[in-house]
Amino acid sequence: MTVPFVEMHNISKRFGAVVALRRVNLILQNGEVLGLVGDNAAGKSTLMKILSGAYTPDAGEILVEGTTMKFENPISARTAGIEMIYQDYALVPQLTVTQNIFLGREHMRRRFGVATLDNRRMDSEAGTMFQMLGLRVSSVTSPVQELSGGQQQAVAIARATAFDAKLVIMDEPTASLGVPAIAKVRETIVRLKQNDVAVIMISHRLEDVFSVADRVIVMKHGQVVGMRDVSDTATDEIVHMIVAGTDPRQPAAPDDPEPS
Ligand SMILES: Nc1ncnc2c1ncn2[C@@H]1O[C@H](COP(=O)(O)OP(=O)(O)OP(=O)(O)O)[C@@H](O)[C@H]1O
Numbered sequence: 133m134t135v136p137f138v139e140m141h142n143i144s145k146r147f148g149a150v151v152a153l154r155r156v157n158l159i160l161q162n163g164e165v166l167g168l169v170g171d172n173a174a175g176k177s178t179l180m181k182i183l184s185g186a187y188t189p190d191a192g193e194i195l196v197e198g199t200t201m202k203f204e205n206p207i208s209a210r211t212a213g214i215e216m217i218y219q220d221y222a223l224v225p226q227l228t229v230t231q232n233i234f235l236g237r238e239h240m241r242r243r244f245g246v247a248t249l250d251n252r253r254m255d256s257e258a259g260t261m262f263q264m265l266g267l268r269v270s271s272v273t274s275p276v277q278e279l280s281g282g283q284q285q286a287v288a289i290a291r292a293t294a295f296d297a298k299l300v301i302m303d304e305p306t307a308s309l310g311v312p313a314i315a316k317v318r319e320t321i322v323r324l325k326q327n328d329v330a331v332i333m334i335s336h337r338l339e340d341v342f343s344v345a346d347r348v349i350v351m352k353h354g355q356v357v358g359m360r361d362v363s364d365t366a367t368d369e370i371v372h373m374i375v376a377g378t379d380p381r382q383p384a385a386p387d388d389p390e391p392s
């Protein structure tokens with residue numbers, strides 16, 4: 133067995149009186165595509181915000197490639213190769229495509245002894261990134277606010293994958309997109325997987341999960357209900373788990389009469 137890229141052990145998190153996560157476990161291999169599904173308020177986003185350093189857990193442990201990590205902020209998670217794309221993409225509308233991608237990690241060059249932004253290099257690298265990902269934007273020098281939703285998603289994906297990400301987390305990547313843009317997101321996920329980049333996709337759209345994921349985890353009320361290989365389940369079973377909050381393949385509780 134190879135060491136998993138990520139292991140989350142017994143992660144718990146509460147917000148005041150609300151228990152958002154209760155002893156959640158999750159394991160992810162390199163290059164694996166995992167669908168994370170569940171009803172509203174199941175704890176999906178909270179779990180992924182913990183994995184990407186936006187929240188710290190109250191209890192539990194995160195290991196990356198077998199080493200215990202303490203993510204104090206998104207930068208420390210990013211340094212470990214973990215990037216998260218938020219539902220609203222978290223882009224700066226007035227900045228260009230290139231500026232959004234390189235925000236906070238700009239290339240500089242020295243000109244007559246003075247450090248200036250190396251815009252030409254950044255534009256050119258941004259163009260290459262889109263080509264590699266098979267994504268298209270009108271121009272890397274356009275302000276992001278002039279792009280369509282699908283193109284903004286492409287910029288968010290390029291930004292997330294630009295710097296040696298080993299895991300890209302997408303929170304509802306297809307929720308607000310049209311059919312062609314959804315197809316593009318699916319293609320991009322496949323391409324990331326081919327490059328051995330793992331993807332965790334939170335989605336209410338089971339057809340997206342079934343089309344790209346290797347495995348699916350179902351959550352409810354802050355706990356993991358169950359997990360399936362996508363090749364070994366069907367929409368009906370996943371819907372049952374989401375709604376009932378029980379795993380039909382788990383043995384009955386001890387006080388239930390058991391078939392022998
Ligand atoms: N910052 C926060 N402050 C207070 N409560 C929060 C916060 N973030 C999440 N919660 C609560 O934690 C629980 C889990 O929320 P979370 O956003 O993780 O669910 P989700 O599975 O992502 O749901 P959805 O599918 O609606 O996005 C909910 O009860 C939510 O209200």
Ligand SMILES: [Mg+2]
Nearest residue numbers: 176177178303
């Ligand atoms: Mg959510």
